[in-house]
Amino acid sequence: AVARSEKLRALGEMAAGVSHDLKNLLNPLSLHLQLLQRQLKGGDANVLQSLAEMASIVRNGTEMLESLRQFSRQTPDVSMGAVSLDALADEAISITKPRMATKSGAMPTIVRELTNPPPILAQKGEVVSAIVNLVANAIDVLETPGRIFVRTGVERGGSWIEVEDTGPGMSDEVRDHVFEPFFTTKGEAGTGLGLAMVYACMVRHSGPAEVSSQLGRGARFRLWFPGSR
Secondary structure, three states: OHHHHHHHHHHHHHHHHHHHHHHHHHHHHHHHHHHHHHHOOOOOHHHHHHHHHHHHHHHHHHHHHHHHHHHHHOOOOOOOEEEOHHHHHHHHHHHHHHHHHOOOOOOOEEEEEOOOOOOEEEOHHHHHHHHHHHHHHHHHHOOOOOEEEEEEEEEOOEEEEEEEEOOOOOOHHHHHHOOOOOOOOOHHHOOOOHHHHHHHHHHHOOOOEEEEEOOOOOEEEEEEEEEOO
């Protein structure tokens, strides 16, 4: 736990160092998207929908960078609000659809089992990014057409969301290190930051990130959030 905390601190310092430059790239992109939306108002509905989705992704990315910067400084998050886990799940699924299209011959099926749990107090962009990381990982591990379950529910006075896949699962050793920054089983294709950012998100939201998996039996990740007050 101490080693993981130290790596998270290092990750936070790195994020704080680059977040300013990345936001300088994302903010102008957001302005250009707003300009396009105004110029194309009343135009093709599909184009406008794509622009709206791109604007939402940019906004979530900017919010995530700000959250990581605040996490590294251990400052309170003033942008938290009551949000629906079902709505965040649907947004994350929408964001990951293009990634699914790249799985030639192995297109997974996403099964939504959303139960409309009570709202949580959360930073929307950061939680969406955490769910996107979980769904994207599930897509990547499915070597044959399989299923990805996205579920929500209520437990211990809070609300949870989980992502489960029917992939190859993981060994005990991999499972024990899966949330550590820079740990990856993808070789050069992975950064080892995705699940570490999920863990950091849950630290900020005072809830656990849990994983259960066995070789040959898929993997399940669950994020639990305290109830909104």
